[in-house]
Amino acid sequence: MNPSWLTDWRWPAGIPQPNFLWPQFLWLLLVLPLLILLYVWLMRRKKKMAVRYASLSIVKEAMGKGPGWRRHVPPLLLLLALTLMLLASARPVAVVALPSNQQTIILAMDVSGSMRATDVEPNRLVAAQNAAKAFLTELPRNVKVGVVAFAGSAQVAQLPTVNREDLVTAIDRFQLQRATATGNAIVISLATLFPDAGIELQQLSFDRMRGTGRSLDQAPPKVNEFVPVAPGSYTSAAIIMLTDGQRTTGVDPLEAAKMAADRGVRVYTVGIGTVDGETIGFEGWSMRVKLDEATLKGIAQRTAADYFYAGTAADLKKVYETLSSRLTIEKKETEVSALFALAAAVLALLAGGLSMLWFNRIL
Structure with a gap:
């Protein structure tokens, strides 16, 4: 049973609240004031005993050599050592940074025609490729990485590998294509992470058609049953999606x-390019591209991840550096009794x- 003062008392705001697995052992801290009183009583008794000696040098020896503060x-x-040992007996826990158990990361990268734009030098595609390759060098060698390329459709460019x-x-090997299917990229990334889960784009298409009341000529593909879990709770894998435009085809990215x-x-989203919109032309045709930050933020928020915007090649590199540290180091609540004991x-x-050293005796 926990001490009542641990449950009724409110910890001051702004100060991290300690946590203990065995808080009942904190009752032992009540021994400390008794030890302090015992020490004060012994010091006073020692002083009274010392005045009985006639020799002043003997009195000084009895009271302790050197400055008075040393004997305390x-x-x-x-x-303090005893206090820490008593706290260790209560098994304290703290949030500490530890190596992540992240095993697989999927890089979903936009290869639509707008990635030719040169507002990010030398162009968006090359900047994204360079940043992704630098990201690979920062990851531990045991982390598997897969690559999904998407434009009007999404394909697995490389299965997860070390x-x-x-x-x-x-x-x-990226080849530029037309259109942007951000939702497809997420679905294909999930299908790559869970190859036995029966995740298929046709299922979302069937659900969307069923919602419109259209007649369907064939049954939907079967999806293995699963129990939904809390967003962000699957720590063995993550998806990083980079895009410079808004969805023009494919499934709804928020559904995905x-x-x-x-x-x-978690689906970390990275936006690169023009937020306000820009007309980009090449090879005899032009198109209007605009970064859909609202949707990218919605994807990240829904999956308990983060959205990043990169306006330059340097920004993009910093984003991937941030993601590298975030995906390889995570904060966990860990028991720190050993540190207290040490x-x-x-x-x-x-x-x-x-x-x-000072008195030639142990206390």
């Missing part, structure tokens, strides 16, 4: 984001060492 340092250090050379080759959220997969041992040894 070892007991104080010992008291072979960085194969990934670089896949990224260098819901599929990812139900499976706990600190207590160090203080106890320091107390004994100073006592031997």
Whole structure:
């Protein structure tokens, strides 16, 4: 049963609240004031005993050599050591940064024609390719990476692998196409992460047609049953989607984001290009492109991830550096009893060492 003062008392706002697995052991801290009172009583008793000696030198020896503050340092250090040991017995936990158990990352990269634009030097596609390849070098070698390229459709350019050379080759092979299907990219990425889950684009198409009341000539593809989990709770994989435009075809990206959220997969979105919109022309045709930040933010928010905007090649590189550290290091609530015990041992040894140095005895 937890002490009532642990449940009724409110921790001051703005100060991190400690947490203990065995808070009932905190009752042992009540021993500390008693030890302090015992120390004060012993010091007073020692002083009374010392005045009985006739020799002043004997009195000084009885009271302790050197400055008066020295005789209090070892007991104080010992008291702190005991405090830490009692806290360690309550098994404290803290949020600490630890290596992530992220095993697979899918890079979903836009290869629509607008990626030829040169507002990001040398152009958006090359900047994205360079940033992605730099991202690969930052990841631990045991992390698998897959590549999905999308424009009017989405295809797996490289299945998840730890072979960085194969990934670089896949990224260098990108071919520009027309249209942008951001939703398809998420679905194909999920199908790559969960190859046995029966995730298919046709299922979303069937659901969308059924909602419009259209007649259907064939049954929908079967999707393996699963129980939805909390968004962002699947920590073994993540998707990073980079795009410079808004969806022009394919499934609704927010519907696809819901599929990812139900499976706990985070979808980090990266926007590159013009937010206000721009007309880009090449090879005898032109098109109007505009970055749909609202949808990209919605995808990230729905999947418990983050959205990043990169206006330049340097910005894009920084975004991937941030994602690299975020996906390989994560904060977890971890028991830190061993750290408390170690600190207590160090203080106890320091107390004994100073006592031997100053007074030739252990406390």
